[in-house]
Amino acid sequence: MEQLYQKLPEALLPWYQKNARRLPWRADRQPYHVWVSEIMLQQTRVEAVKGYYERFLQAFPTVFALAHASEQQLLKCWEGLGYYNRARNLQKAARIVIDQYDGVFPQNYEQIIRLPGIGPYTAGAIASICFDQPKAAVDGNVLRVISRICAIHEPVDKPKIKQQITQRLEAVYPRQAGMFTQSLMELGALICTPDGQPKCGDCPAADFCRAKQLGIQTQLPKRMPKQPRRVEKLTVFILCCGDRLAICRREKHGLLAGLWQLPNLLGTQTDQQAIDTVRQWGLQPETLRKSIRRRHVFTHVEWEMIGFYIDCAVQTERFVWADAQQLEQAYPLPTAFRLFLESS
Ligand code: SF4
Numbered sequence: 001m002e003q004l005y006q007k008l009p010e011a012l013l014p015w016y017q018k019n020a021r022r023l024p025w026r027a028d029r030q031p032y033h034v035w036v037s038e039i040m041l042q043q044t045r046v047e048a049v050k051g052y053y054e055r056f057l058q059a060f061p062t063v064f065a066l067a068h069a070s071e072q073q074l075l076k077c078w079e080g081l082g083y084y085n086r087a088r089n090l091q092k093a094a095r096i097v098i099d100q101y102d103g104v105f106p107q108n109y110e111q112i113i114r115l116p117g118i119g120p121y122t123a124g125a126i127a128s129i130c131f132d133q134p135k136a137a138v139d140g141n142v143l144r145v146i147s148r149i150c151a152i153h154e155p156v157d158k159p160k161i162k163q164q165i166t167q168r169l170e171a172v173y174p175r176q177a178g179m180f181t182q183s184l185m186e187l188g189a190l191i192c193t194p195d196g197q198p199k200c201g202d203c204p205a206a207d208f209c210r211a212k213q214l215g216i217q218t219q220l221p222k223r224m225p226k227q228p229r230r231v232e233k234l235t236v237f238i239l240c241c242g243d244r245l246a247i248c249r250r251e252k253h254g255l256l257a258g259l260w261q262l263p264n265l266l267g268t269q270t271d272q273q274a275i276d277t278v279r280q281w282g283l284q285p286e287t288l289r290k291s292i293r294r295r296h297v298f299t300h301v302e303w304e305m306i307g308f309y310i311d312c313a314v315q316t317e318r319f320v321w322a323d324a325q326q327l328e329q330a331y332p333l334p335t336a337f338r339l340f341l342e343s344s
Pocket residue numbers: 145148149191192193198199200203204205206209210211212217
């Protein structure tokens with residue numbers, strides 16, 4: 001098994017130098033840039049991240065600007081990317097970098113991994129890409145690549161297996177550590193893909209890949225069984241008064257904590273129940289224009305929503321009443337609720 005790992009640097013580095021994609025965060029190796037991009041890339045596709053990354057750096061070009069941003073400005077910039085705690089942790093970590101490290105990102109892996117929101121993957125990526133330290137960044141892509149090259153039949157998301165892969169990779173890290181980390185990621189993204197059709201004909205590891213030799217590429221990686229998602233039903237109110245919509249702030253804890261939302265209740269209401277609810281809120285409902293159903297999937301929960309579009313005669317203080325410009329520019333409203341604005 002170790003021999004397979006030893007072949008990786010020699011096979012992957014020249015391939016990466018020829019085939020690496022030009023991505024905005026690869027323009028330099030500044031820790032702030034690599035860090036922001038790696039946090040954004042967790043759970044989000046490269047194509048989707050590009051625009052967010054550029055807008056984020058325009059808004060917060062330095063770790064100082066990020067540390068001093070208001071929460072609302074920060075979350076607005078993150079709107080639509082999901083997993084909003086990633087943004088909050090970025091800011092907490094930026095404040096620590098300023099307070100404890102005079103604004104200079106720490107180079108030591110043990111210091112990096114202690115920053116909020118940074119786990120072994122991100123710490124490994126920053127330490128290797130920015131500082132050429134022999135630290136692996138093992139994510140789903142890398143696990144897939146290694147599980148195929150080494151024909152690992154145990155679930156790769158078992159902590160023991162992930163740790164073994166990490167240690168064996170770190171044992172063969174070359175001097176160009178950053179390039180090696182990125183070559184593994186790139187191989188998983190471009191060639192050894194998860195879609196059931198790895199491009200083995202173009203792969204720099206094809207000569208020694210065990211899965212290819214055995215013809216079992218598409219059977220790997222194996223993973224542990226996932227818990228099914230919980231389904232929650234929600235009634236959402238798109239309450240319109242003049243040119244303004246009612247919004248309110250979510251709880252400080254839990255899913256989408258602290259973000260803004262359209263008023264909503266757990267459970268599915270009928271047309272009449274929805275009208276009665278709005279009346280109880282003191283809004284004098286005039287017309288129920290329409291209702292539509294939408295679905296939004298989070299990691300562990302799925303919302304099945306019905307949205308009622310109701311025109312109201314008065315704006316009460318129970319809600320904030322925002323016009324289209326404010327909704328666009330000021331209030332971070334998660335995608336699950338934006339789904340209803342597109343049809344309003
Ligand atoms: S040869 Fe095929 S299965 Fe093996 S690493 Fe390359 S792309 Fe993946």
